[in-house]
Amino acid sequence: MLTVITQIGGIIYAFVELLPLRRFARYRFLKIVIFTVLYAVSTFYAVPKVAALYGRVPIHDTPNLKAHSVITKLCNRNYVDPSLNTVLKQAAIALHRKHQGIYLVYLDASFPFFNQFPLLPHLSHNDGKKIDISFIYKDQNGNLVNQKPSISGYGVFEAPTGKEHNQIITCKQQGSYWYDFTQYATLGTIYTDLAFAKKATKDLLLELLKRKDVQKIFIEPHLKDRLQLKSSKIRFQGCSAVRHDDHIHLEIQ
Secondary structure (H helix, E strand, C coil): CHHHHHCCHHHHHHHHHHCCCCCCCCHHHHHHHHHHHHHHHHHHHHHHHHHHHHCCEECCCCCCEEECCHHHHHCCCCEECHHHHHHHHHHHHHHHHHCCCCCEEECCCECCCCCCCCCCCCCCCCCCCEEEECCCEECCCCCEECCCCECCCCCCCCCCCCCCCCHHHHHHHCCCCCCCHHHHCCCCECCCCCEECHHHHHHHHHHHHCCCCEEEEECCHHHHHHCCCCCCCEECCCCCCCCCCCCEEEEEC
């Protein structure tokens, strides 16, 4: 489980298990302390250096670009190709110029090592060239805010209206019963009064589309229509994935 969640946690835990700690009193507590220290040192000092050998860099928070949760960084799920890192920084700066005080918030990216190592539950976050980005929201007064509806950043959907194409129903009728599974992965909703900020989210998407390295963006078809986006880079991810009306999926070449 540690390997699935963090990539390196299982290796560090196995190493700690091999240490001759049973002769010490409260060796279980000692084992937890040693694991925690080794994991922290590895995550924040060793892993970034080794990841560079695999062509990946950690995303560092800036005044314009931030992880939705510190857990993303603690679990080594914030590594990307340097080109994608540049795209994020440029788009974040441009977004901040249009909407003062609002920053680009990212969710899961990739692990630091090895192409094709799965970043579960995602199907394709395995090469440093994909990342999930949060929508932008506004409060009850219509002011843009940096808060997001759920703890995980996933699972609170901007569903289609009665007049919009409902791809969710189509996929589920075709047998994709897991299509809206992420509604169970919110880890709790914390800002229930937030509303989808249509213009600001469109501005964010347009800034991402301006970057030449961007190859494709996944959002639900009804949101592409609602935001009046015409770019061929914005696509439907297919029914084999999960619905994308709770976040933006970005890929570079």
